[in-house]
Amino acid sequence: MAQIVLHDVVKKYGTFQVVHEVNLNIADGEFVVLVGPSGCGKSTTLRMIAGLESISAGTLRIGNKVVNDVPPKDRDIAMVFQNYALYQHMTVFDNLAFGLRNRKVPEMEIRSEVTRATQMLGLEPLLARKPFQLSGGQQQRVALGRCIVRRPQVFLFDEPLSNLDAKLRAQMRIEIKALRERVPTTSVYVTHDQVEAMTLGDRVVVMKDGWIQQIGTPLEVYNRPANRFVASFIGAPAMNFMEVELVEEHGVVSAQAKDFKVELPDEQAAVLRKHSAKTVTLGIRPEQIRLGMPSGNTGSSFSGVVTVTEQLGSELVIALNVADSTIMASRISPETGVSPHARVQMWVDGKALQFFDHENGKAITCAPCTLR
Amino acid sequence: MIALALDGLRRAIFAISIVAIFVLFVGPIMILGVTSVRPASGAFYIWRGTNFTLNNFVEVLHQSQVLEAMWNSFVLSTLATILSLGITVGSGYMLSRFGGWIQRSWFATIYVFRTVPYISWVLPLYLVNTRLGIYDSYLGLLLPHIAVHVCFFSWLMKGFFDGVNPSMEYAALIDGCTRWGAFCRVALPAAMPGIAALAILCWLSTWNEFLFALILSGKRTPLITSTMAQFVTETGTEWNLMSATAVLAMLPALLVTIFGQKYVIRGLRM
Amino acid sequence: MIVRSTKLGLDEKERFMLFLIAPAAIVLACFEIIPILIGMNASFRDWSLVNPQRTWVGLKQYVAVFTDPVFLKIVLPNTFLLMTASVGLSLAFGLALASLLNRPFFGRAVVRTIILLPLTIAPVITATMIRWSFNDQFGVITNFLSYLGLADIGWLSDRWPSFALVIMTDIWIWTPWFTIILLAALQGLPPEPFEAARIDAATPWCIFRRITMPMLRPVIIVCVLIRAIDAFRTFDQVWILTGGGPARSTEVFSVYTYVLAFVDLDIGRGAAAAGVGAIIMLFVGGVLYKLVNRSVEVSR
Ligand SMILES: Nc1ncnc2c1ncn2[C@@H]1O[C@H](COP(=O)(O)OP(=O)(O)O)[C@@H](O)[C@H]1O
Numbered sequence: 001m002a003q004i005v006l007h008d009v010v011k012k013y014g015t016f017q018v019v020h021e022v023n024l025n026i027a028d029g030e031f032v033v034l035v036g037p038s039g040c041g042k043s044t045t046l047r048m049i050a051g052l053e054s055i056s057a058g059t060l061r062i063g064n065k066v067v068n069d070v071p072p073k074d075r076d077i078a079m080v081f082q083n084y085a086l087y088q089h090m091t092v093f094d095n096l097a098f099g100l101r102n103r104k105v106p107e108m109e110i111r112s113e114v115t116r117a118t119q120m121l122g123l124e125p126l127l128a129r130k131p132f133q134l135s136g137g138q139q140q141r142v143a144l145g146r147c148i149v150r151r152p153q154v155f156l157f158d159e160p161l162s163n164l165d166a167k168l169r170a171q172m173r174i175e176i177k178a179l180r181e182r183v184p185t186t187s188v189y190v191t192h193d194q195v196e197a198m199t200l201g202d203r204v205v206v207m208k209d210g211w212i213q214q215i216g217t218p219l220e221v222y223n224r225p226a227n228r229f230v231a232s233f234i235g236a237p238a239m240n241f242m243e244v245e246l247v248e249e250h251g252v253v254s255a256q257a258k259d260f261k262v263e264l265p266d267e268q269a270a271v272l273r274k275h276s277a278k279t280v281t282l283g284i285r286p287e288q289i290r291l292g293m294p295s296g297n298t299g300s301s302f303s304g305v306v307t308v309t310e311q312l313g314s315e316l317v318i319a320l321n322v323a324d325s326t327i328m329a330s331r332i333s334p335e336t337g338v339s340p341h342a343r344v345q346m347w348v349d350g351k352a353l354q355f356f357d358h359e360n361g362k363a364i365t366c367a368p369c370t371l372r
Numbered sequence: 373m374i375a376l377a378l379d380g381l382r383r384a385i386f387a388i389s390i391v392a393i394f395v396l397f398v399g400p401i402m403i404l405g406v407t408s409v410r411p412a413s414g415a416f417y418i419w420r421g422t423n424f425t426l427n428n429f430v431e432v433l434h435q436s437q438v439l440e441a442m443w444n445s446f447v448l449s450t451l452a453t454i455l456s457l458g459i460t461v462g463s464g465y466m467l468s469r470f471g472g473w474i475q476r477s478w479f480a481t482i483y484v485f486r487t488v489p490y491i492s493w494v495l496p497l498y499l500v501n502t503r504l505g506i507y508d509s510y511l512g513l514l515l516p517h518i519a520v521h522v523c524f525f526s527w528l529m530k531g532f533f534d535g536v537n538p539s540m541e542y543a544a545l546i547d548g549c550t551r552w553g554a555f556c557r558v559a560l561p562a563a564m565p566g567i568a569a570l571a572i573l574c575w576l577s578t579w580n581e582f583l584f585a586l587i588l589s590g591k592r593t594p595l596i597t598s599t600m601a602q603f604v605t606e607t608g609t610e611w612n613l614m615s616a617t618a619v620l621a622m623l624p625a626l627l628v629t630i631f632g633q634k635y636v637i638r639g640l641r642m
Numbered sequence: 643m644i645v646r647s648t649k650l651g652l653d654e655k656e657r658f659m660l661f662l663i664a665p666a667a668i669v670l671a672c673f674e675i676i677p678i679l680i681g682m683n684a685s686f687r688d689w690s691l692v693n694p695q696r697t698w699v700g701l702k703q704y705v706a707v708f709t710d711p712v713f714l715k716i717v718l719p720n721t722f723l724l725m726t727a728s729v730g731l732s733l734a735f736g737l738a739l740a741s742l743l744n745r746p747f748f749g750r751a752v753v754r755t756i757i758l759l760p761l762t763i764a765p766v767i768t769a770t771m772i773r774w775s776f777n778d779q780f781g782v783i784t785n786f787l788s789y790l791g792l793a794d795i796g797w798l799s800d801r802w803p804s805f806a807l808v809i810m811t812d813i814w815i816w817t818p819w820f821t822i823i824l825l826a827a828l829q830g831l832p833p834e835p836f837e838a839a840r841i842d843a844a845t846p847w848c849i850f851r852r853i854t855m856p857m858l859r860p861v862i863i864v865c866v867l868i869r870a871i872d873a874f875r876t877f878d879q880v881w882i883l884t885g886g887g888p889a890r891s892t893e894v895f896s897v898y899t900y901v902l903a904f905v906d907l908d909i910g911r912g913a914a915a916a917g918v919g920a921i922i923m924l925f926v927g928g929v930l931y932k933l934v935n936r937s938v939e940v941s942r
Pocket residue numbers: 013018036037038039040041042043044045
């Protein structure tokens with residue numbers, strides 16, 4: 001068990017910098033998820049923690065030791081790879097035992113550790129098989145087992161569920177979560193899937209183009225995204241964005257675009273009044289948009305033409321044309337008879353509106369979190 | 373009707389092509405085979421007469437040089453195979469797994485030296501070998517036969533390792549292996565099928581190699597190909613004996629083709 | 643920001659890389675690179691068995707090679723003719739055979755075994771049996787041809803028939819190589835484009851030209867590169883079949899060099915010829931590499 005501290009960690013390939021001054025403190029026992037679109041440098045960061053990539057600048061501490069130049073085998077870590085990376089020529093048992101044998105653990109102890117791990121993961125019937133005789137889910141479970149047996153200080157996961165089909169992925173997600181209750185080891189988990197990030201992480205680190213965008217709990221990054229990128233990346237369907245003008249009439253601030261106007265509650269207005277530019281980006285989560293007329297006194301209504309409807313059974317998702325831009329609304333009651341080309345009345349609670357600087361995309365309404 | 377006729381024509385052409393392949397590729401070998409079992413008098417006009425004999429083989433094997441040459445070729449091929457693969461496997465691994473200036477310069481080096489014609493360095497190697505006193509000895513033959521494989525095999529080995537997912541080695545590094553350990557215990561077993569196929573091809577190519585044998589071997593350490601060539605270029609008339617020798621020299625190739633076909637094909641495909 | 647001082651010298655990874663290539667590099671250096679240097683040294687000297695003084699003569703040997711009419715008018719044209727004819731025709735036949743065999747039929751396994759034979763049999767043996775089959779008196783094929791009325795082709799006594807025989811032998815040896823590789827490539831192609839083309843009602847020829855060929859292109863290019871470089875050093879078949887004759891008319895580069903050094907025993911001139919060949923191949927190889935790298939990534 002150990003904490004991990006990254007201080008100004010940089011990765012360069014030649015002169016091409018792919019990870020920029022990353023600062024991150026991971027507490028002992030914490031489960032941190034690095035999330036971002038593919039190519040943003042998540043894996044590179046993780047591999048620097050693992051010691052598979054050299055660190056171009058900055059310091060990395062595991063426990064209280066600087067490990068920049070410590071080879072992977074001496075960092076006391078374990079890693080799960082996207083393609084499982086099982087040793088193809090060894091049986092499941094030998095795969096699990098490999099790391100312990102390398103560390104000269106007595107064979108008796110290896111047996112008991114392997115047994116512990118296999119019981120935890122339900123692998124007992126597979127011990128004598130070779131990896132190619134296993135299904136994807138089973139292979140990934142063996143890869144998890146390979147981590148558990150070693151009892152390392154840190155677990156690292158690089159998109160461990162990406163190669164599985166959707167159903168198995170949901171199942172394995174729960175298994176990892178359950179495993180985490182029994183083996184509370186410090187973990188860093190890389191994924192491009194925001195659902196995994198939200199469900200698994202104690203804290204989520206959102207990355208883009210090698211820069212950390214925001215660090216926070218899942219709810220923080222969902223409710224108070226630091227910038228437009230985080231807002232659009234977290235949550236599905238993605239947040240809607242519109243260019244709006246801020247107009248103050250009779251002491252009421254409203255956000256307006258063509259055929260569109262919402263009035264803002266006082267606390268939002270207070271922050272926005274201080275903002276220099278009159279044009280800002282308005283963000284509305286699809287799930288916050290309701291059908292019909294507002295209830296309560298902070299709701300504002302607007303209308304739009306339905307272009308597409310998606311019936312999911314549990315909910316209805318509709319795409320609307322509002323003020324020349326397309327806006328998605330989800331969580332509409334599936335029984336509602338909305339059909340394409342109809343003009344419908346929608347409303348949204350002013351408190352749920354989020355504003356971003358038109359130029360740099362930074363959030364205006366929320367207190368700036370760790371921004372970059 | 374026309375469609376049916378066309379189909380028949382297509383089938384006929386196909387069958388004829390297959391037969392033509394048989395005739396073209398087996399024909400010359402058959403001619404050699406038949407000559408080798410004809411008595412000296414029947415070696416000419418081999419398609420006339422029906423007396424066959426194995427005396428040619430007996431006679432050839434009694435000439436101590438043929439047996440000795442086969443033994444030498446066998447030892448040389450085996451040693452050259454083990455050593456060539458042994459020294460190029462690391463080189464191929466490096467080319468496949470790493471980047472940077474060392475990798476690039478080594479790749480350029482092996483490409484450049486692969487283009488150099490063999491005669492351009494075997495000719496001076498003859499001078500070196502005579503100077504060092506290893507001309508016409510196992511050592512003097514073995515080392516060039518290894519050197520000749522360095523470039524191409526490094527390239528092929530790179531291909532084998534390119535086909536192995538490197539994350540297994542990363543897992544091994546994290547599981548407590550050194551880089552060398554990850555290479556030996558994880559990457560190498562995974563690349564083994566390719567390497568085994570290459571071993572067979574390497575053995576055959578050394579057995580079949582002629583130019584080096586001609587230049588670097590002599591009376592002391594005769595090799596099978598140069599012995600054969602002597603028959604052809606110097607005697608040139610005892611076709612029955614020559615054919616028997618050729619058939620003997622061809623045996624490993626035949627055996628490998630029949631029993632190790634899978635490996636040969638896999639090796640060639642790389 | 644703490645920037646790790648960039649160390650001079652090599653880090654742990656680079657040392658490991660050097661360690662991996664060390665055995666190969668040492669063997670290459672000692673038994674290929676050093677001999678080449680020694681050969682270059684010899685090529686600047688007058689060094690033959692009749693005149694073993696090894697006096698330094700500068701570029702005289704190179705001038706001699708480049709003004710040798712045999713080298714210019716026979717050896718170079720022969721070498722490049724062999725190279726293009728052999729590579730081009732074995733590629734064409736290999737492609738045809740691969741397409742032919744790329745379908746299940748009775749006896750396919752046998753055919754595949756048979757076409758492996760030319761590749762596994764030593765070129766020396768191949769040349770021997772071709773020479774015997776085309777023997778002017780007793781050769782089976784010569785007799786068969788004369789039965790067909792083609793009696794007076796001097797297979798091994800006229801320049802062009804002899805050289806045609808050399809090329810044919812080379813094609814016999816290398817067609818199977820192209821066949822095996824292209825067959826594997828054909829079988830590895832994804833089926834979807836072919837299915838799409840069939841739905842689009844493309845003719846077989848059109849499918850071959852517009853779909854198969856473009857997809858095989860990278861493989862073909864690499865094969866041609868490898869074979870072209872190897873074809874330049876062809877020696878075994880020529881030496882056994884014709885020995886360069888009649889009257890040196892079928893000599894190719896390797897034979898020419900061999901004859902200079904080991905028959906005429908003029909080491910200096912032979913070394914100069916060897917050097918010329920190496921330089922030509924470096925140039926040809928470089929050009930081919932550029933061409934190949936433009937269409938397929940060979941290096942990575
Ligand atoms: N060996 C390398 N050389 C150069 N660039 C690389 C190398 N490996 C990765 N990159 C680049 O680094 C960036 C981050 O890659 P990675 O960390 O794998 O992204 P991801 O977030 O999808 O895991 C990518 O733009 C990739 O192109």
